[in-house]
Amino acid sequence: MDDIYLLYFCDEWKSVDSYRLYMASIDVEKIVEEVARLVRKGDVEFNRDFEEYDELDINGINDAIATLYITSVEDGEPQF
Numbered sequence: 001m002d003d004i005y006l007l008y009f010c011d012e013w014k015s016v017d018s019y020r021l022y023m024a025s026i027d028v029e030k031i032v033e034e035v036a037r038l039v040r041k042g043d044v045e046f047n048r049d050f051e052e053y054d055e056l057d058i059n060g061i062n063d064a065i066a067t068l069y070i071t072s073v074e075d076g077e078p079q080f
Contacts, residue, residue: 002026003072005058007034010069019069028058031070035061044068 005028011018025031036053038044045066046053053061062070073079 002075003028004075005031005070005072007031008069008071009067012066014069022068028072032058032061035065035068035070038068039065 003026005025006021007023008019009022010020023031023034035044039046039050039053046064047066048056048064056064058070062068
């Protein structure tokens with residue numbers, strides 16, 4: 001079964017109570033592309049050299065973005 005990837009805006013500490021769902025997709029590449037778009041647009045801070053972006057996996061990207069959080073869940077998995 002495919003995971004569902006969730007992209008949240010959040011505070012810089014990634015506190016759970018600050019999560020605001022922005023996007024959901026079963027295609028991780030859609031999430032990765034949207035994060036890159038937000039970084040290029042200047043809406044999100046990327047804490048590494050952006051030249052490295054394409055070399056990072058989803059966990060590396062998640063660690064390098066300041067006010068976004070990416071997680072995955074299984075279909076039907078409760079979220080609170």
